[in-house]
Amino acid sequence: MAKAMDYENLNENVKKCQYAVRGELYLRASELQKEGKKIIFTNVGNPHALGQKPLTFPRQVVALCQAPFMLDDPNVGLLFPADAIAKAKHYLSLTSGGLGAYSDSRGLPGVRKEVAEFIERRDGYPSDPELIFLTDGASKGVMQILNTIIRGSSDGILVPVPQYPLYSATIALLGGSLVPYYLEETANWGLDIVNLRQSVAQARSQGITVRAMVIINPGNPTGQCLSEANLKEILRFCYQNNVVLLGDEVYQQNIYQDERPFISARKVLMDMGAPINKELQLVSFHTVSKGYWGECGQRGGYFEMTNIPPKAVEEIYKVASIALSPNVPAQIFMGLMVNPPKPGDISYERFIRESKGILESLRRRAQLMTDGFNSCRNVVCNFTEGAMYSFPQIRLPPKAIEAAQKAGKVADVFYCLKLLEATGISTVPGSGFGQKEGVFHLRTTILPAEEDMPAIMDSFKKFNDEFMEQYEDHKGYSRM
Amino acid sequence: MASTPITIDTINPKVLECEYAVRGEIVILAQKIQEELKNNPNSHPFDEILYCNIGNPQSLSQQPITFFREVLALCDHPAILGKSETRVLFSGDSIKRASQILDQIPGRATGAYSHSQGIKGLRDTIAAGIEARDGFPVDPNDLFLTDGASPAVHMMMQLLIRSKKDGILCPIPQYPLYSASIALHGGTLVPYYLDEAAGWGMEVSELQKQLESAKSKGIIVRALVVINPGNPTGQVLAEKNQKEIVDFCKREGLVLLADEVYQENVYVPDKQFHSFKEVARSMGYGDKDIALVSFQSVSKGYYGECGKRGGYMEITGFSPEIREQIYKLASVNLCSNISGQILASLVMNPPKVGDESYDSYFAEKNAILSSLARRAQKLEDAFNGLEGVSCNRAEGAMYLFPRIVLPNKALEAAKEAKTAPDAFYARRLLNATGIVVVPGSGFGQVDGTWHIRCTILPQEDRISAIITRLTKFHTEFMDEFRG
Numbered sequence: 024m025a026k027a028m029d030y031e032n033l034n035e036n037v038k039k040c041q042y043a044v045r046g047e048l049y050l051r052a053s054e055l056q057k058e059g060k061k062i063i064f065t066n067v068g069n070p071h072a073l074g075q076k077p078l079t080f081p082r083q084v085v086a087l088c089q090a091p092f093m094l095d096d097p098n099v100g101l102l103f104p105a106d107a108i109a110k111a112k113h114y115l116s117l118t119s120g121g122l123g124a125y126s127d128s129r130g131l132p133g134v135r136k137e138v139a140e141f142i143e144r145r146d147g148y149p150s151d152p153e154l155i156f157l158t159d160g161a162s163k164g165v166m167q168i169l170n171t172i173i174r175g176s177s178d179g180i181l182v183p184v185p186q187y188p189l190y191s192a193t194i195a196l197l198g199g200s201l202v203p204y205y206l207e208e209t210a211n212w213g214l215d216i217v218n219l220r221q222s223v224a225q226a227r228s229q230g231i232t233v234r235a236m237v238i239i240n241p242g243n244p245t246g247q248c249l250s251e252a253n254l255k256e257i258l259r260f261c262y263q264n265n266v267v268l269l270g271d272e273v274y275q276q277n278i279y280q281d282e283r284p285f286i287s288a289r290k291v292l293m294d295m296g297a298p299i300n301k302e303l304q305l306v307s308f309h310t311v312s313k314g315y316w317g318e319c320g321q322r323g324g325y326f327e328m329t330n331i332p333p334k335a336v337e338e339i340y341k342v343a344s345i346a347l348s349p350n351v352p353a354q355i356f357m358g359l360m361v362n363p364p365k366p367g368d369i370s371y372e373r374f375i376r377e378s379k380g381i382l383e384s385l386r387r388r389a390q391l392m393t394d395g396f397n398s399c400r401n402v403v404c405n406f407t408e409g410a411m412y413s414f415p416q417i418r419l420p421p422k423a424i425e426a427a428q429k430a431g432k433v434a435d436v437f438y439c440l441k442l443l444e445a446t447g448i449s450t451v452p453g454s455g456f457g458q459k460e461g462v463f464h465l466r467t468t469i470l471p472a473e474e475d476m477p478a479i480m481d482s483f484k485k486f487n488d489e490f491m492e493q494y495e496d497h498k499g500y501s502r503m
Numbered sequence: 504m505a506s507t508p509i510t511i512d513t514i515n516p517k518v519l520e521c522e523y524a525v526r527g528e529i530v531i532l533a534q535k536i537q538e539e540l541k542n543n544p545n546s547h548p549f550d551e552i553l554y555c556n557i558g559n560p561q562s563l564s565q566q567p568i569t570f571f572r573e574v575l576a577l578c579d580h581p582a583i584l585g586k587s588e589t590r591v592l593f594s595g596d597s598i599k600r601a602s603q604i605l606d607q608i609p610g611r612a613t614g615a616y617s618h619s620q621g622i623k624g625l626r627d628t629i630a631a632g633i634e635a636r637d638g639f640p641v642d643p644n645d646l647f648l649t650d651g652a653s654p655a656v657h658m659m660m661q662l663l664i665r666s667k668k669d670g671i672l673c674p675i676p677q678y679p680l681y682s683a684s685i686a687l688h689g690g691t692l693v694p695y696y697l698d699e700a701a702g703w704g705m706e707v708s709e710l711q712k713q714l715e716s717a718k719s720k721g722i723i724v725r726a727l728v729v730i731n732p733g734n735p736t737g738q739v740l741a742e743k744n745q746k747e748i749v750d751f752c753k754r755e756g757l758v759l760l761a762d763e764v765y766q767e768n769v770y771v772p773d774k775q776f777h778s779f780k781e782v783a784r785s786m787g788y789g790d791k792d793i794a795l796v797s798f799q800s801v802s803k804g805y806y807g808e809c810g811k812r813g814g815y816m817e818i819t820g821f822s823p824e825i826r827e828q829i830y831k832l833a834s835v836n837l838c839s840n841i842s843g844q845i846l847a848s849l850v851m852n853p854p855k856v857g858d859e860s861y862d863s864y865f866a867e868k869n870a871i872l873s874s875l876a877r878r879a880q881k882l883e884d885a886f887n888g889l890e891g892v893s894c895n896r897a898e899g900a901m902y903l904f905p906r907i908v909l910p911n912k913a914l915e916a917a918k919e920a921k922t923a924p925d926a927f928y929a930r931r932l933l934n935a936t937g938i939v940v941v942p943g944s945g946f947g948q949v950d951g952t953w954h955i956r957c958t959i960l961p962q963e964d965r966i967s968a969i970i971t972r973l974t975k976f977h978t979e980f981m982d983e984f985r986g
Contacts, residue, residue, distance in 0.1 A: 027725075027726075027752075027756045027757055027758045027793075027794040027820070028662070028663065028725070028758055028794055028821060028825055029822060029824075029825070030822065030824040030825060030828075032665070032725075033662055033663075033665075033825065033828055034661060034662055034663065034664060034665050034688075035665060036661075037661060037662055037828050037831075037832060038828065040831065040832075040835065041831075042831060042834050042835045044834075044837075045619055045834035045837070046834075067616060067837070069615050069616045070614075070615075071610065071612035071613075071614040071615040072609060072610060072612055072615035072616070074610065077612075077613075077614045079582065082579055082580040082582070083580055085579050085580075086576040086577070086579040086580035086583075087576070089572050089575045089576040089579055089842075090569075090572045090573055090575070090576035091572075092569065092572075093576070093592055096592055098588065098591045098592055099592065101588040101591070101592075102583050102586065102588050102589060102592065118810070119562045120559075120561040120562035120563070120564065120810075121561055121567070121810070122567075122808075122810050122811065123560075123561035123567045123807060123808040123809060123810045123811060124559050124560075124561040124562035124809055124810045125557065125559045125562065125802075125809040125810055126810060128526060159650045159812060159840065160836070160837070162835070162836055162837065163836065166836075170515060170518065170687070171509065171514050171515055171518055172508075172509060172514065172515065173515055174513075174514075174515050174516060189835060192835045193835070196661065196832075196835075234508055234513075235508070265508050266508055267508050267509055304508060304509050312616075317614060318614045319614060319615055319616040319837070320612070320613055320614045320615050320616060320617065320838070320840065320841035320842075321614065321840055321841070321842070322650065322812075322838075322839065322840040331509050332509070332510055332511065334510075334511040335509050335510060335511055335514055338511070338514060338518050338519060339518075341518075341521070341522075341523060342518055342521065342687070344523050344525075344526035344527075345521070345523045345653070345679075345680060345683045345684070345687075346651070346653055346654070347526075347557075347651070347653065347809070348809070348810065348812075349812070350650060350810065350811055350812035350840050350842070350843060351810035351811070352579075352810075352811070352840070352842055353840060
């Protein structure tokens, strides 16, 4: 039989693309779980999988939208508060046939208007709903925008190292070039403008046209929150270099320190005034998956375009229309997220209690984890200022690196596999995110339940200290 | 220095190249007119826009299946499952099914990312449903649950297409997801023509001819797309035909991409849906013989849940290395939406005889399907009654694809207006009646023939009024342009 499809004749770009978040470690963890081992999955920012409860109000509203026959039933008030009922009616009125009809390919106009209003409240500048597209998760939006930008391998996209590997995977799939810029671990994972310029210069010398720059703010996996000054620098840099700024702001609700609250790239851009505010091209991304909502399974997100010319917007719309429409329930989640219960609403007290509870706990867990890692031998961990992750540096002794090589594994993969086998803690090796040569990390989330944290950190410490005992020979370590 | 890195001149040329007429020019005009009507109800010779361009049943008042929505609502808000009041509002078996489903979801967390192929328990349910339908076993690991069938199609195109030299055989006329997806992934569409004179039938001789022609141009043909029941054509393939197609793919080493999203939409007693999986297995062909990808969706059938974005592909006949790559691709997007996954499992495992909800479920299903069949017939007859129009029977799916023989004067007028003749007709139709159809050129057609695709979805009690408007328009159009 003629071979229809074998590994050799697959699209090369597919083969090149890697996504460590659900790669080797996760697959091994899943295998072990099947064998009956207790696994603590800290490989992905998936709060509900680790016991975080969904917020009550949005679930009430969406359930009512799913089964609108309930709205006509006199008994509905027995199960649902009046404001949830009113909200469900409101969102159903924005649809053209309920949750089961394709919406506008850009998302329901009414929800996009609510998103625009949210952005205006947040930033103090008006936002145009026509330039806001709802998507099945922010990831889809990122893929759509990168697909619009990347023409071929000589188009480069600036991506932070370490980065969330959606970017490297998508760039590989689309046949573009990833141009790395290194975040500085010793400066709390800050952005170094000199390094940025060097990266661009090097890329250009290789014949690459740098088209866009990705910033993840707050950062993933690093958690750093960019200051206003930082953002200004970045915007100026993009402006000078003719580069679109892609602002991944999905963790904007997850802030665990007070020195650097979240400021959107758009706000800073608008604050900078003419001419840059009318010329610098920016696409901003947000989601219902993170924050204190954590509704990953809904697949709800949006992107907002600033200063993208109308004809290009039309083309982006055209491609969106091929997928017909984003899923409607998630659009309602998005509406509810940008338009939550207000003081005076029946559900307000409960909503605030639930939200605050989650955010305050995340803040405590961020600290617990950072401190826990820092108390371990050969581990140095920057504080998680935001997002959902901890990214400790593990200084691996040379003997460990040798052992890894012998086992045919990258050093941090070797460490993480051993950690998994010993403790059931499933992490993602730093190599999945990118790191400086010879420096190793792992990424874990701060999401395990607060009451489980001390035991998890103890378990890690025990494993780590034994590992170091086994492989140390007091001669030297991987450098910072 | 002005900074404009994203302009029409600098974006990915594949984006510029791809087209999708279902939501194209005519629809954009219709939306504009709809806005005008809102602001001034007298601005046009009709009260409202009638969207007959897209298979979106619930936007035209088709009701969802009650049992499915009960289960989904309970899964969205499991907090109410234990309450006594819930038994007042929900059927007993919907409560039971929701509990069962939640038990299959780790932590009962519908807000968590699932396994990238979809929740295992739901895949088990779908696998059992496919097996019950076909009589052949299904491995749940062959299933990938996706946000509608479309992302699954994209995944396959991404895997198969390496360059412009890679070709995919597609039916003409076709659902333009295929042409758009092939363009976006930089491949070549290799057309094979369905035979309008033979009820849009498909001949292997035509497939062979097009394959050879492509090969001679240096194209490596990788796969064959078959849409069954057809879109826009509605034909349901005869089993004998399907066997020939399977043999063709096996012989020529092509991946068979079987779009079966309309499998529950068959309106004629002399035809039956058979999945390509069933056909291949009944021929004794297994994983070693043929690579087959079958697509299903929650958007069509009698459930019509377009807005949920639920669907799956079943992949068989691929090596472990390839399956790893498919899994990897699926993992970059993490997973499809959970509610859609749940719905897919309900569609493939609906209430059975004896279940509390069975009677009402069956009544709803039957009402929708029989109404669709009646509407298909009414509209088909209406089109066939128009001068210069011939319309094949809609054996299945949701569309009619009548051919319109336009008089020369009309062709000239279209040329002057710089539009394709069918787009010219569709535009005139919209402006005169508010009815939105998609010009046949959006789907592909034999050169020099013109069609429009019109859905059979408007509410049954509106059909007569639509037919009246359409007939009046067409008569006047022909009066204007008849030589």
